[in-house]
Amino acid sequence: MRFSSIKYFIKEGFKNVWVNGMMSLASILVMICCLILTGGAVLLSINISNTLKSIEEQNTITVYLKQEVTSSEAENIGNKIKNIPNVLSCNFYPKEEAVKEYKEMLGALFEVLQEDENPLPDAFHVTMEDLSQYENTVSDINRIDGIEAVSDRSDTAERLTDLNRLVANAGIWVIISLGAVSLFIISNTIKVTMYSRRFEISIMKSVGATNWFIRIPFIIEGMTIGLISAVLSTIILKFAYDELMVVINNIVPFKGIPFDNLIWYVAGGFSIVGILFGLVGGLISISRYLKKEGGDVVAW
Amino acid sequence: MIEFKNVSKVYDNNTVALKDFNLSISSGEFVFVVGASGAGKSTFLKLIMCEETPTSGIIIVNGQDLSSIRKKDIPYLRRTMGIVFQDFRIIDKMTVFENVAFAMHIIGASDREIRKRVPYVLGLVGLENKARRLPSELSGGEKQRVGLARALVNNPSMIIADEPTGNIDSSMSFEIVELLGEINKCGTTIVMVTHDLSIVKHFHFRTVEIGEGRVKNDTGLIRGDQK
Numbered sequence: 001m002r003f004s005s006i007k008y009f010i011k012e013g014f015k016n017v018w019v020n021g022m023m024s025l026a027s028i029l030v031m032i033c034c035l036i037l038t039g040g041a042v043l044l045s046i047n048i049s050n051t052l053k054s055i056e057e058q059n060t061i062t063v064y065l066k067q068e069v070t071s072s073e074a075e076n077i078g079n080k081i082k083n084i085p086n087v088l089s090c091n092f093y094p095k096e097e098a099v100k101e102y103k104e105m106l107g108a109l110f111e112v113l114q115e116d117e118n119p120l121p122d123a124f125h126v127t128m129e130d131l132s133q134y135e136n137t138v139s140d141i142n143r144i145d146g147i148e149a150v151s152d153r154s155d156t157a158e159r160l161t162d163l164n165r166l167v168a169n170a171g172i173w174v175i176i177s178l179g180a181v182s183l184f185i186i187s188n189t190i191k192v193t194m195y196s197r198r199f200e201i202s203i204m205k206s207v208g209a210t211n212w213f214i215r216i217p218f219i220i221e222g223m224t225i226g227l228i229s230a231v232l233s234t235i236i237l238k239f240a241y242d243e244l245m246v247v248i249n250n251i252v253p254f255k256g257i258p259f260d261n262l263i264w265y266v267a268g269g270f271s272i273v274g275i276l277f278g279l280v281g282g283l284i285s286i287s288r289y290l291k292k293e294g295g296d297v298v299a300w
Numbered sequence: 301m302i303e304f305k306n307v308s309k310v311y312d313n314n315t316v317a318l319k320d321f322n323l324s325i326s327s328g329e330f331v332f333v334v335g336a337s338g339a340g341k342s343t344f345l346k347l348i349m350c351e352e353t354p355t356s357g358i359i360i361v362n363g364q365d366l367s368s369i370r371k372k373d374i375p376y377l378r379r380t381m382g383i384v385f386q387d388f389r390i391i392d393k394m395t396v397f398e399n400v401a402f403a404m405h406i407i408g409a410s411d412r413e414i415r416k417r418v419p420y421v422l423g424l425v426g427l428e429n430k431a432r433r434l435p436s437e438l439s440g441g442e443k444q445r446v447g448l449a450r451a452l453v454n455n456p457s458m459i460i461a462d463e464p465t466g467n468i469d470s471s472m473s474f475e476i477v478e479l480l481g482e483i484n485k486c487g488t489t490i491v492m493v494t495h496d497l498s499i500v501k502h503f504h505f506r507t508v509e510i511g512e513g514r515v516k517n518d519t520g521l522i523r524g525d526q527k
Contacts, residue, residue, distance in 0.1 A: 004410045019393045203389045206349070207450065208378035209406045 005213075013220025017228075023193045024225055030189045031229035031277065034182030035270050036237055041178055043241060043266075045171030047256050052164045054255075059131065059160065061138070062093070062151040063124040069146045074122050080144050086128050086137045093123040121148055132161040187281055194218075194285045201289045211290045215283070222282030226274030233274075234267045301327040301458060301489050302348060307357030308513075309343050317343035319513040321357070325491060327457070330484040332500050333493045335510035341493045344510065345462050348491070349383060350374045362457060379407055382451025386463035388443040390435050390450070396422065397431040400449045407454055417453060425449045425479060441472030448479060458489040465496055477503055 017024045063081065065074055074092065081090045098120040128137055138150050194201075204214045241259045248254050259266075302325040309318040317340045325331050335341050346352040347359055350366060359366040362380045369377065390399045400421060401414045409417070422428050425445040435443055444464055451459050461480065465473030477492070477499055484490045494500060500507055509517035 005405070005408050007411075008405050199389075200391055200393075203391060204402075204406075205375075206378065206383055206385075206389065207403045207406060208375045210372070210375045213375075213406060 009216045009220060012217035014224060016217060016221040017224050020193070020197070020221075023196060024221075027189050027193060027225050028229045028232070030185050031182075031226065031274060032233045032236065034178070034185060035229060035233035035274065036240075038175060038178045038182055038273075039233065039237055039266060039270060040240075041171065041174045042269075043237075043262070045167065045175070046262075048167045048171070049164060050257055051254070052160060052167065055160060060125045060127050063126055063141055064148040064150070065122045065124075066146050066148045067121055069122065071122075073146055077144055077146050078124060081124055081126060081141055084137060084140045086130055086133045088127045088129045089125075090127075091125045093125050095120045095122050098123065131158075131164075134158070134161075183277070187285065191285050194289060198289050201286070205290075214290065215286055218286050219279055219282045222278030223275045224278070226276070226278030227271060230267065230270035230274035233270050234263065237266060238263065301325055301329075301362065302491065303358070303360040304344075304347075305358040305360075307347065307354045307359055309340075309347065309352065310355045316513055318347075318354075321510075321514060323508060323515055323518075325489065327489055328484070328487050330481065330490045330503075330505040331492070332503075332505055332507040333491060333510060334495070334497070334500060334507060335516070339510045340513045341510055342462070345460060345491075345493060348460060349381070350377060375406075379454060380457055382454070382456040382459040384444070384447045384451050384459060384461040384464045386466040388435075388440075388447045388467070390443060390446050392435050394435075395431065396427055396433050396435070396438070396446050396449075399435070399446055400453050403450045403453050418449075421449045421453045424452065439472075440468040441475065444468055444472070444476055445479075448476065452483065456488065458491065459483065461490065461492040463493055463495060465494065465499060470496075470498070473499060474502065481505075 065077060069077070078090055078092055081087055095118050099118055102120070126141070128134065141147065141150055201214055238259050245254075245256050245259075248256070302323070304321050304323045307318055307321040308316070309321075310316050321340070321344070323344075333341055333344065343352065347354055347366070348361055350369065354367060357367075361377065364373075364377055366377075391402070394402065397418055400418045404414045404417060419428060419431065422431055425448050427442060427445050427449065430438065430442065435446065438446070444467070447464070451461075459480065464476055464480075468476065473496060480490050480492065481503065507517070507519045508515055
């Protein structure tokens with residue numbers, strides 16, 4: 001391919017976005033709506049699962065040691081717990097600290113107990129990576145020598161796991177449905193655009209343009225529209241997201257993921273999807289007109 | 301240059317457009333093709349331009365047998381001919397210059413060649429001062445000149461004109477045919493389909509009359525002199 005042709009394709013592709021103003025604007029608006037809807041659903045799902053994860057992390061179980069366990073044995077037990085695959089963190093919680101906390105909590109009531117007869121055992125605070133593995137991890141811990149008991153929170157763990165699964169499943173379906181709707185709307189917009197330009201395509205064919213010569217500027221045009229939509233969608237979504245966070249925070253204390261942490265993923269994802277839709281949409285819809293000849297393309 | 305040997309064309313709805321059609325047009329000729337509506341004129345042109353394939357028979361255009369032409373070679377065959385349409389078929393969003401330059405871009409001409417050749421061809425058709433105009437700012441005759449300039453710009457060996465005067469007034473029509481005559485004098489073969497018998501009578505070129513899918517009449521004149 002000659003350099004002059006490449007230059008021509010790029011110039012035509014960009015120029016066509018401008019020349020076909022209204023159709024380009026319609027395509028950009030449709031694509032922005034689709035990207036924002038789908039992107040918004042992805043962000044919502046990420047935020048919910050992030051919140052659930054942080055709740056999971058706060059969901060600590062307490063592993064009580066037997067009274068007779070010495071401090072070096074306790075250290076050993078701590079290491080064994082840490083080596084269990086699903087354990088995220090394991091912090092020693094000495095009985096002295098437990099007493100202090102109980103004293104603070106119960107006040108005078110606790111004074112009846114003498115300090116040298118501390119009834120509380122040493123313990124570990126353990127968090128898990130995946131709460132759905134709760135039962136297995138607890139039985140692994142129970143198998144270690146020197147452990148008296150493990151606080152049972154299987155109910156909470158189960159509920160959190162179920163909720164997490166529900167959010168993940170619902171999120172995927174919402175995103176798939178929105179993606180399918182977007183694809184349908186975008187492909188229809190491209191079809192309308194192509195229909196309005198079938199005349200142009202037919203002229204190109206009649207003066208001896210090869211199919212690729214006709215296709216390339218359309219593809220560049222589609223990709224440019226996709227890219228413009230991606231940039232605008234990222235900007236709009238940023239403002240909408242930030243505003244929404246402020247509103248939500250006024251109602252409930254909620255620590256969402258700051259948009260700035262996600263901006264490059266959002267922009268990158270939007271650009272890839274936008275360009276891909278422009279490319280594939282352009283290729284598919286133009287092929288219908290490329291198969292036809294002169295009078296069949298349009299009733300002259 | 302153009303050879304039809306026992307060509308028949310039957311459309312899917314069983315309409316017989318051409319039946320054992322035989323015609324030979326040599327290089328450098330100017331031929332009028334006339335006939336009533338539905339006689340087969342459009343099919344004749346569509347077959348030359350490879351928009352249709354014959355049901356039977358042999359068609360040879362510029363040395364290429366169209367019955368065996370590969371699909372990907374069709375654009376290259378079309379580049380050897382300039383085509384002028386009754387409805388001009390120029391792109392509304394492009395200026396006069398761009399409409400003509402477009403045909404050169406297709407063959408991969410450089411910007412320098414385009415800048416040199418397009419004004420020259422626009423000069424030939426008398427549109428040198430309207431290069432920057434959009435088609436909506438032109439009269440019917442001027443639009444057809446743009447179509448003619450586009451057909452000419454790649455120096456084709458033949459020009460196929462499908463009722464080029466059908467949508468313009470009669471004085472403009474004569475000018476367009478005169479212009480085609482001038483181009484023909486430089487050696488370009490011209491095949492012009494027309495309904496306008498006054499033009500056929502005025503210019504003494506070979507005239508082929510098509511009727512019921514066959515050549516009904518052929519004056520067989522190689523070249524005629526203008527009145």
